[in-house]
Amino acid sequence: MRTPSLTTTAPARFLLLGDSHAGPIGQAARAAGLPFLGGPIGAGREFTDRFFTVRDTPTAANDIVFHSAEAEDHYRRFLKELEVGGLAEVGIPLVATFGFCAHFVALRENWDLYRDSSGAVPPAFLASPLFGAVVRAAVRDALAFYRYGVGLGLRVLAVMPPQRVPGQSDHAVFMAAQEHIRLAVEDLGVEVVDLRPRTTGPDGLQRPALCEADDEIHGNLAFGRIVLAELLDRGL
Template identity: 55%
Template sequence: MGRAARAADLPFAGGPIGSGRDFLGPFCAPGGTDGTDVTFRDTEADRLYREALDALDVRALGALPVPLVCTFGLSLHTVATRQNWDVHRDPGGDLPEAFLRGPLFAALVTAYVRGALAFYDRALSLGLRVLAPLPPQRVPPMSDARVFTAAQEVVRTALAARGVEIVDLRARVTDASGLQRRAFSQADDPIHGNLAFGRLVVRALLDRGL
């Protein structure tokens, strides 16, 4: 996203402040003397966050003058790590469809990304407009593709119910298998999208008035 915005000479502030897996469980706490900010538990993440605020000449999350585009909680290949779900497999080693669609699975995924959901709750409570682009539809060998898809639906539903605007490009970037087409995948990288994918995300954000 950031590379695509820079390539198009579009103004933005922010960017990655860590690995996606670091923003699933609790990773920040309320902050600010007036309660309108957050403090990231990781020192480097908090430093990068402060730099992004400085670029916009504001001192707190609640003072952002622009919509917040955020992908916290959407590192779903991490949630879908195969070993996480071995205890739930049937004797043949498969995960029953009823389990993937059931309340226990939804509760487990929600607990896994509880830190991200708390951050979205915080941002929305401060009156921010929040948009969340769904991740590249790529599943590395360490992850279970069916869990990835099912977990994504749980998180997407939870975010939409909160009022987060979902930017969903799946119909444009996936093939018949539901996975990311090579034209939108970063070469020699099992999880990220490429510049062409980033451009589609930026265009979708612009279409939403950003």
């Protein structure tokens, strides 16, 4: 996980909260001299289910508490830098990567029950309501996080991950799962940053020039720059 970043003295353009996939975005913003706050605050598997609680008391309304002490510490520092008391007061766009760790959802052993005689998970099952329900249940708190942010009136953007499938994950399940996640997040009113047409080859996987070296799942600085350019095109 790359270290979260604090902004310069210029006003932050956005708050970045995410897993390790947020790292290249923050690196690209720093390299471009673009003021922002945030970065990765934990591993992807930590931000799917039961990772936060809504805090709504007379003295601390419209905010969240991360269950991970490390994530909570980073988050509080970001709010302090922004001089606000909670998420509802952030006042700048929120960019997040939570919930898009489809390689965890797609771990091969999770889907052995559904394989056919060829050893593959049938396309019909991957397109079924049952599969969609299982995937949404696996990332339910990530969806709840996005729902809460949108409900506060924040502009929320979710960045899809690099198209990289590690050996322990099922390729077909990965592709189908992230599509269900994308649709579920979009249905909440979140702007999904989907750069697949610009970052993948004919096989649908991340182009090698945009992959972190000696790493199975992450994008590199060049990938982060493409994400940052898209965010700027969207007015951030």
